[in-house]
Amino acid sequence: xxxxxxxxxxxxxxxxxxxxxxxxxxxxxxxxxxxxxxxxxxxxxxxxxxxxxxxxxxxxxxxxxxxxxxxxxxxxxxxxxx
Amino acid sequence: xxxxxxxxxxxxxxxxxxxxxxxxxxxxxxxxxxxxxxxxxxxxxxxxxxxxxxxxxxxxxxxxxxxxxxxxxxxxxxxxxxxxxxxxxxxxxxxxxxxxxxxxxxxxxxxxxxxxxxxxxxxxxxxxxxxxxxxxxxxxxxxxxxxxxxxxxxxxxxxxxxxxxxxxxxxxxxxxxxxxxxxxxxxxxxxxxxxxxxxxxxxxxxxxxxxxxxxxxxxxxxxxxxxxxxxxxxxxxxxxxxxxxxxxxxxxxxxxxxxxxxxxxxxxxxxxxxxxxxxxxxxxxxxxxxxxxxxxxxxxxxxxxxxxxxxxxxxxxxxxxxxxxxxxxxxxxxxxxxxxxxxxxxxxxxxxxxxxxxxxxxxxxxxxxxxxxxxxxxxxxxxxxxx
Numbered sequence: 001x002x003x004x005x006x007x008x009x010x011x012x013x014x015x016x017x018x019x020x021x022x023x024x025x026x027x028x029x030x031x032x033x034x035x036x037x038x039x040x041x042x043x044x045x046x047x048x049x050x051x052x053x054x055x056x057x058x059x060x061x062x063x064x065x066x067x068x069x070x071x072x073x074x075x076x077x078x079x080x081x082x
Numbered sequence: 083x084x085x086x087x088x089x090x091x092x093x094x095x096x097x098x099x100x101x102x103x104x105x106x107x108x109x110x111x112x113x114x115x116x117x118x119x120x121x122x123x124x125x126x127x128x129x130x131x132x133x134x135x136x137x138x139x140x141x142x143x144x145x146x147x148x149x150x151x152x153x154x155x156x157x158x159x160x161x162x163x164x165x166x167x168x169x170x171x172x173x174x175x176x177x178x179x180x181x182x183x184x185x186x187x188x189x190x191x192x193x194x195x196x197x198x199x200x201x202x203x204x205x206x207x208x209x210x211x212x213x214x215x216x217x218x219x220x221x222x223x224x225x226x227x228x229x230x231x232x233x234x235x236x237x238x239x240x241x242x243x244x245x246x247x248x249x250x251x252x253x254x255x256x257x258x259x260x261x262x263x264x265x266x267x268x269x270x271x272x273x274x275x276x277x278x279x280x281x282x283x284x285x286x287x288x289x290x291x292x293x294x295x296x297x298x299x300x301x302x303x304x305x306x307x308x309x310x311x312x313x314x315x316x317x318x319x320x321x322x323x324x325x326x327x328x329x330x331x332x333x334x335x336x337x338x339x340x341x342x343x344x345x346x347x348x349x350x351x352x353x354x355x356x357x358x359x360x361x362x363x364x365x366x367x368x369x370x371x372x373x374x375x376x377x378x379x380x381x382x383x384x385x386x387x388x389x390x391x392x393x394x395x396x397x398x399x400x401x402x403x404x405x406x407x408x409x410x411x412x413x414x415x416x417x418x419x420x421x422x423x424x425x426x427x428x429x430x431x432x433x434x435x436x437x438x439x440x441x442x443x444x445x446x447x448x449x450x451x452x453x454x455x456x457x458x459x460x461x462x463x464x465x466x467x468x469x
Contacts, residue, residue: 011233011282013223028231029231038331040221040228053234
């Protein structure tokens, strides 16, 4: 899978699921990768004004979620605006 | 027996809202007893329960035998049908097909959901189970988030304004004012929607259907069983369930609700009706944008015109084709596994002239559209006034 693509649409989520409270509000986007595949991902470490439809983004590895105070740390992909 | 005619012979339902004093089973029994009223404890051939997340919401599974037993229908086959928010419509579809095919003569279908015992974020998590655990829940997406993504795409691509998007919730609330079973019986303005709290930008609180407890039931019968059923009847003229590519973000065209399109087309073909014949449609508007895209998928509005048509009054009481005649998901309420059955109960009330102040005059044909996920499943049924 290519590691870069562009934002098809995005939202900023204010009411998160349990386990994601510390990250809220956060951006979620549908990213169309350069091979045409579409993924749902968080967009992080990017200024608000940069998160917009059509923006180029690149995949990076980030902490996805922590299961409680002493639980597992889960890692996953998130995207950053280029 | 070969193919039979199938009818809804009676319905029952609870008011939607906070039922702190009732269990999941209490609600299912209340609605079922309403549908079985006057039948003197007669057994049906099949009990089917539509429900999405009783395991999470009430710590209860095995709903088929549980509900059948509580109704005194020992020995009767019974099971639960689950298809997320389309559980009610899907359960009904199974009952309809069993009766229609001649396999059985009667079925009680009851949709039930208990959501208010959960904290709001727990309810979000339970609803999120309708999406992929590995790819959707894992990144922290709620259903509001998925529909926020869809709403932005819809507004940007089809040039839809905030006020146009608000037309659907405004319509729902207007229709619910006189609906006794509705969760919110209060009219609102577009400003109420546009000033409500941001949930998943651009979707605000009043774009989203509420969380509530409720149950709704219908008795399905063939011609033979009509002799012992009571009350008016509406014929079930067609009914289909269809699925789409599972996750909305994987679809080439996210704004195309292919499951609803397919289910509606099939159900209308079953019925031998053209859409123009419908007197009303109960539309699954769990979010304002979902209502608009549903109307477009079923062909009532052209692409990009669903919200605009709603704002212009096309779908209001007295408009070309009234929708959500008791308030739809936003104002009547959306106890998820029960919603499809509320829609069917409402279509029945309309076609049997029992809709009171919400009556669509001269209603002859009605359709109901019940979605699970973001159009991952769609259950559509078409009903006609029985002569």
